[in-house]
Amino acid sequence: MAHQHNHSDILAYFQSRTSDQTEFQTAAIERAYTVQTPKQTLPIKVLSVLGGLLAAIAFFGFLLISGWYYSNILLAIYGVIAIGAAIILSRQRDNILLDTLSVSSLIIGFILIGTAIAEWNFPEKRIPLCFIFLAILCFALAKNYMLSFVCTLIIHGSIIAYLLNSKQANLLPIYVALIGVAVCYVHLKEAKLLTSSIAIRYNPVKIALIFSFVSGLAFLRAAFLSAVHPYYLLATSITCILLILYLTRHILLLMAVERTTTKVLAYLLILLTLVPTAITPGISGALLLLLLGFLTNYRTGFVVAAISLLYFIGQCYYDLQYSLLTKSILLFASGVFFLILYLFIAKYHEQHQKI
Known part of the structure; x- marks a missing residue:
């Protein structure tokens, strides 16, 4: 509520300072504030991602023990089911438990599908392309903060993997430079993006681009x-x-x-x-x-x-x-x-x- 009072006061101030009758998209601004107000802080969301990673590792260990690891078809089927479950959970009410479950299910799904594709002897440079396609599809269908954040990071990592596997490592600096330009754009055009149709995905993409830029710089050095x-x-x-x-x-x-x-x-x-x-x-x-x-x-x-x-x-x-x-x-x-x-x-x- 404090944010709503603040932006209402700011709009009233600008209205009083203009000589002509300026019109503001008040409904769009209020809708953006309502959608973008997070119920959990960023550290809690990061812990949610870490919990998802641990759950994915534990589940993958279970597959190794149970023997399902040797059936590529089963791995692919369960991977698709896991990703579908993650998307369904992302459309439910914003909750830290559901966030953790959706992130866990998404990561498990990507691991299973990636393992199945690798066992089918796909060319190495095509595996990242499959991940990019799946991550973009999940990003378009996901409806919560964490899945949008994780999908953006998966796309980033898959692009780096594709450049390395296709022997185009010299393009990495150009790619990292483009991420830097994208980071500047989302920061400087915040007001415009928050009143657009992608407002619901603005915050997760913003922080994901920052982490992608930093990790890209670190990987570039390596x-x-x-x-x-x-x-x-x-x-x-x-x-x-x-x-x-x-x-x-x-x-x-x-x-x-x-x-x-x-x-x-x-x-x-x-x-x-x-x-x-x-x-x-x-x-x-x-x-x-x-x-x-x-x-x-x-x-x-x-x-x-x-x-x-x-x-x-x-x-x-x-x-x-x-x-x-x-x-x-x-x-x-x-x-x-x-x-x-x-x-x-x-x-x-x-x-x-x-x-």
Whole structure:
């Protein structure tokens, strides 16, 4: 109810500030708030996914013991039944127990179907395509938060598996860069998406894209050690840097920075700081998520970005491929970036307080 009172007050405020008679889609906004208000917090939902994984592992162990593992037809049939049960459960009332059951059933279904397809000697690169098709179908039919979240992650993982199995590992940086663009879009176009027909799926897709982006950056670093050419990593790094500059423009506008000299100085300092991190796109990607979380006041994304930034900096530091001097420069550049960002924000924050 607090959210409904808040957005009603905000609409009334904007209505009073406009000279003409502006019309707002009040019904659509109220419907979006009603649909998007979660009954469980994100940690509870994550525990639900983990519970589903444990249940899937236990059920798969039961199949090994019972001998059903050797019947590919039975595996495929029970897999389809499990996925159908997950979709039916997802259409019931939002409940943590039903969420866990639906996630468990979905994961079990994908494991069974994947095992059956593998035993039928399908080409390795076609198995991820089957998973992508099934996940998209489940995503379209699912009606709750958790199944939409899990299906998005399955699609993400299947795309990565397909690129690796089809010997197209050099396309991974481009794919991760596209996820970064998608993350920026869903953050910056939140109001538009919440009033569209996909409003019910906005929150799960939003957080799933964040996890996909972070996991893609981490996997990109692991694949870089073997399959991905270092030069292809620049596609991800350049995309992240350009998106950071684009977000910086929004932040400068919000802070009412009008002096051209200040704007140019801010862009130059950010470029000088981020260029040395081009060989490690994880750092620039985490910084991108930090700025998005700051700009849109999205605490979950901000926390995930902060943790991932610490991980990527630590990973970069302990990477034996770089000399101690290179590691020190990267850490120094990241530290300078945060100090400059803090001083810049603190300066204009004090000015606004005085006003």
